[in-house]
Amino acid sequence: EVQLVESGGGLVKPGGSLRLSCAASGFTFSSYRMNWVRQAPGKGLEWVSSISTSSNYIYYAEPVKGRFTISRDNAKNSLYLQMNSLRPEDTAVYHCARVVPGEPPALDSWGQGTLVTVSS
Amino acid sequence: QSVLTQPPSVSGAPGQTITISCTGSSSNIGAGYDVHWYQHLPGTAPKLLIYDNNNRPSGVPDRFSASKSGTSASLVITGLQAEDAADYYCQSYDSSLTDSGVFGTGTKVTVL
Numbered sequence: 001e002v003q004l005v006e007s008g009g010g011l012v013k014p015g016g017s018l019r020l021s022c023a024a025s026g027f028t029f030s031s032y033r034m035n036w037v038r039q040a041p042g043k044g045l046e047w048v049s050s051i052s053t054s055s056n057y058i059y060y061a062e063p064v065k066g067r068f069t070i071s072r073d074n075a076k077n078s079l080y081l082q083m084n085s086l087r088p089e090d091t092a093v094y095h096c097a098r099v100v101p102g103e104p105p106a107l108d109s110w111g112q113g114t115l116v117t118v119s120s
Numbered sequence: 121q122s123v124l125t126q127p128p129s130v131s132g133a134p135g136q137t138i139t140i141s142c143t144g145s146s147s148n149i150g151a152g153y154d155v156h157w158y159q160h161l162p163g164t165a166p167k168l169l170i171y172d173n174n175n176r177p178s179g180v181p182d183r184f185s186a187s188k189s190g191t192s193a194s195l196v197i198t199g200l201q202a203e204d205a206a207d208y209y210c211q212s213y214d215s216s217l218t219d220s221g222v223f224g225t226g227t228k229v230t231v232l
Contacts, residue, residue: 097166102154104153
């Protein structure tokens, strides 16, 4: 069974940093592109970042470019999101998701998410 | 604001059929890109409901179906059940936007 479990969320002050982790199991992690998707309170889903299988291709949504860094460790079956210079508008539940090929790629498995709250 | 517009809410009684629209433009759905649909109960993991316009992953009941035409797509839930109460999102590409596509504005389904 595919499992994605996020961790690392919490309360942080504006300008602070946080590192999210996503532990994957039940599939060959190194064979799949991965995404981070967030949902702010009362808002819809928003794609945040994408990383290819070997970390060769990395993409970010405009609101997080230059502040967030996605990475992965295939040996540890783990996905990460380093979030710096956090802003109140980054407050959201952050989900990691497995990507399957398509135009656009579909997200066929998701974690339950971890809550990030940016507030003074 | 997303380039894919969905009605904020749709409701129906158990057993009824409801339709959720996803309206785009010539730079996304109308350009021929596929549409996926997700079901999300806040606090839980979103679930892929329909992929590539009209395909159901294994385990998704056949009361969920979808179609695409022109610059729009639709998700149909036939024989609405209480457990279908959730938020629903479409997803497609937009040629002016991101690598991994864009989500629709989302629709909250209420079972009366």
